[in-house]
Amino acid sequence: xxxxxxxxxxxxxxxxxxxxxxxxxxxxxxxxxxxxxxxxxxxxxxxxxxxxxxxxxxxxxxxxxxxxxxxxxxxxxxxxxxxxxxxxxxxxxxxxxxxxxxxxxxxxxxxxxxxxxxxxxxxxxxxxxxxxxxxxxxxxxxxxxxxxxxxxxxxxxxxxxxxxxxxxxxxxxxxxxxxxxxxxxxxxxxxxxxxxxxxxxxxxxxxxxxxxxxxxxxxxxxxxxxxxxxxxxxxxxxxxxxxxxxxxxxxxxxxxxxxxxxxxxxxxxxxxxxxxxxxxxxxxxxx
Amino acid sequence: xxxxxxxxxxxxxxxxxxxxxxxxxxxxxxxxxxxxxxxxxxxxxxxxxxxxxxxxxxxxxxxxxxxxxxxxxxxxxxxxxxxxxxxxxxxxxxxxxxxxxxxxxxxxxxxxxxxxxxxxxxxxxxxxxxxxxxxxxxxxxxxxxxxxxxxxxxxxxxxxxxxxxxxxxxxxxxxxxxxxxxxxxxxxxxxxxxxxxxxxxxxxxxxxxxxx
Numbered sequence: 001x002x003x004x005x006x007x008x009x010x011x012x013x014x015x016x017x018x019x020x021x022x023x024x025x026x027x028x029x030x031x032x033x034x035x036x037x038x039x040x041x042x043x044x045x046x047x048x049x050x051x052x053x054x055x056x057x058x059x060x061x062x063x064x065x066x067x068x069x070x071x072x073x074x075x076x077x078x079x080x081x082x083x084x085x086x087x088x089x090x091x092x093x094x095x096x097x098x099x100x101x102x103x104x105x106x107x108x109x110x111x112x113x114x115x116x117x118x119x120x121x122x123x124x125x126x127x128x129x130x131x132x133x134x135x136x137x138x139x140x141x142x143x144x145x146x147x148x149x150x151x152x153x154x155x156x157x158x159x160x161x162x163x164x165x166x167x168x169x170x171x172x173x174x175x176x177x178x179x180x181x182x183x184x185x186x187x188x189x190x191x192x193x194x195x196x197x198x199x200x201x202x203x204x205x206x207x208x209x210x211x212x213x214x215x216x217x218x219x220x221x222x223x224x225x226x227x228x229x230x231x232x233x234x235x236x237x238x239x240x241x242x243x244x245x246x247x248x249x250x251x252x253x254x255x256x257x258x259x260x261x262x263x264x265x266x267x268x269x270x271x272x273x274x275x276x277x278x279x280x281x282x283x284x285x286x287x
Numbered sequence: 288x289x290x291x292x293x294x295x296x297x298x299x300x301x302x303x304x305x306x307x308x309x310x311x312x313x314x315x316x317x318x319x320x321x322x323x324x325x326x327x328x329x330x331x332x333x334x335x336x337x338x339x340x341x342x343x344x345x346x347x348x349x350x351x352x353x354x355x356x357x358x359x360x361x362x363x364x365x366x367x368x369x370x371x372x373x374x375x376x377x378x379x380x381x382x383x384x385x386x387x388x389x390x391x392x393x394x395x396x397x398x399x400x401x402x403x404x405x406x407x408x409x410x411x412x413x414x415x416x417x418x419x420x421x422x423x424x425x426x427x428x429x430x431x432x433x434x435x436x437x438x439x440x441x442x443x444x445x446x447x448x449x450x451x452x453x454x455x456x457x458x459x460x461x462x463x464x465x466x467x468x469x470x471x472x473x474x475x476x477x478x479x480x481x482x483x484x485x486x487x488x489x490x491x492x493x494x495x496x497x498x499x
Contacts, residue, residue, distance in 0.1 A: 038470065126432065135434045206403065213495045214396040216471045216487055224470055225462045232461020237426075237437045239461075253455075254374040255367035 040154055047156040051219050066201035080124040085196045087116045087123030088179040096138035100146045105136040140174050141167035145234040154223050162226035316451030319442045320414045323425045327409040334404050348398040361453040369468040377481050388488035407431040
């Protein structure tokens with residue numbers, strides 16, 4: 001993770017070339033996907049294998065490391081470390097809120113960075129939250145989405161996890177805007193990147209346990225939650241009703257006695273009906 | 288002067304009496320956002336006052352959720368929405384099974400989330416709804432550390448029943464609960480049928496219960 005985040009201009013070019021190649025391969029395999037696939041996840045078989053890889057890596061390395069980090073480091077220290085990185089992240093949110101012409105959110109981010117950097121000991125203390133200055137986390141994927149770029153197919157990236165084609169394309173820009181990745185001293189940069197990764201993972205320990213209990217299929221759960229969440233953030237928590245995606249709006253009442261038969265062909269199995277109605281009006285998937 | 292005063296007093300009394308008379312007719316029906324505000328406050332206060340819950344006693348919090356929240360939820364509609372069109376092909380027994388198992392699963396997850404509550408506060412956002420709306424969305428925000436957590440509820444009007452509104456979907460951080468289960472349920476149903484889904488849910492609840 002440290003290595004892939006810290007590329008120079010030279011390796012950045014190679015990386016971009018490889019990245020382009022990866023996208024081409026992905027899109028080709030998208031065309032070959034099964035007809036019954038989820039319209040938003042044409043790469044499901046590929047994604048699932050990356051998901052399994054991430055899961056195994058997490059169980060073997062990331063989760064144990066994050067757990068001992070949580071158990072060994074006192075909470076106050078961990079809080080400080082988390083605050084420090086979030087303060088740096090607010091700088092990038094400031095840029096993205098500005099790119100989306102969100103004046104209030106950009107102004108809030110600016111005040112957060114100012115207050116936390118100068119009154120919060122370089123970001124170790126989150127004074128801004130105490131002062132009720134709201135946090136508006138935004139990355140470049142949000143900015144692209146805000147200006148109308150469709151998410152495209154769902155993607156699971158190695159180590160980084162859930163993403164979409166759009167958010168993946170936006171990632172290199174996010175890394176450019178990432179203050180940790182632009183630290184010139186390489187050992188410091190790598191250490192900071194690793195600590196941040198561990199800190200993020202340790203924040204997710206509780207959520208991970210809950211996911212294990214709540215989900216029947218963690219892969220679909222994560223995917224559906226990720227896609228909805230990203231869409232929601234782009235519309236500032238208030239997206240228009242999205243009836244087309246799975247053929248039923250989120251208020252369709254199947255328990256009510258049907259006024260008109262919902263299935264024109266009752267002989268069709270439920271799954272067939274679901275998938276065929278889903279394909280008819282899928283969200284604009286623009287490869 | 289005196290007469291004017293007593294007249295005004297009389298008018299006030301009349302007004303008061305008419306409100307009192309009006310109350311029994313719509314006794315329980317409150318506005319949707321008022322209901323959510325009341326429920327959120329009650330539940331948060333109970334958690335903050337209960338040491339056992341804070342130390343992670345799941346069974347206590349489940350009791351709290353069952354007693355306070357579930358009477359205000361249309362759980363049948365929620366399950367039917369998650370199951371999708373296949374709901375209508377299920378027998379009444381299958382529907383009951385699905386509903387029972389899904390409820391156990393969700394209440395447990397919800398209770399688990401509530402154990403994380405510490406010093407958060409809930410703010411109800413202003414609601415845009417017409418008086419004749421049969422369904423409304425009440426938007427709230429949980430404020431604590433970091434970004435505010437969006438927590439919205441979709442309610443249907445149930446005149447004269449319960450508090451006059453019932454929740455049938457909720458949204459955490461922009462993610463609708465029912466939608467998140469819909470494709471998982473469809474997957475199970477297409478692979479193993481309705482009974483297969485019931486079996487998977489039952490199995491999952493058993494595994495969860497073993498974890499205590």
